[in-house]
Amino acid sequence: MQIDVRAVLFLLVTVLATGAIASVVRLHHASDSAATDVSVANLPNASDPAAAVPIDSNVAHQLNTNASALQESSINKRQSCAPITYDFDSASDLIALTDSNFDNNFCSENARIADGNLVLRLTPECGPSIGPTYEFREGKVEARIRTGRTSGVVTSLYLRSGVGPDGNQDEIDIEFVGKDPSRFQTFFWVNGKRGQSGPVYHDVGQDTSADYHVYGVDYRADSISWQLDGETVRTLRRSEAEIFPDQPQRFKVTLWDGSSYDDWAGKSDKSQFPQYAYFDWIKFTPHC
16 A cells, blocks of 8 residues: 655644644643742742743743744744733743744743743843744834843843845834933834934933833834833834835844943943843734
């Protein structure tokens, strides 16, 4: 009897992909009773948020297995038009946020959940950079953030396109530099070229590392708006811009050492590490 190898392989891939997708959905909607308890009160060293354990080892293994299966079967397009909020009350929110490859898990050992926050920890060795893989043409990303502090330490919330054939990409940024803690900066890049002459500065009125504020980027086909606590502080209109981002975007949050750009971020003092940034929640609202 002859066996159709292609048919068998197709069936096997279909079964694996279906199971992986179902597992991800189950993990994301896990009940509170099944979630890993990662509150600061239960940490072995409650004074250090980095002591929190983000994901149970079995769950982490399942996440890696699911991601591998989904890389070939998914085009990373989020099909739902419903808003999604990552409130970091359980490990499932970190799992949902870091759902596949796209380098969203860079330095993932320095991303933790503690006391209802996503905590990013910057060490001399690495700074975390995470985000989901789904792309969107238009949408709004908001996050309630308490930033990192001290010179050289940069906290970021930004949108980024995939890398094009020439190695460049579009990017829409909110950046906080620790040496200037009462302001944040907004940028945009198109195919690797920075729009306008440089960053635009926005006063918060207090130390962004001392308290939480809600920051947002609203990306539309004809405009980009940057927001602080629900109020628009800057709008860029396509009709008025020399260049304008027009690629599908994905969002990321990062905490990194900007000492290589010390004229902008300042030089970091490694004796002051680790440094932390806190994300109380992140919300994505697609426009569709």
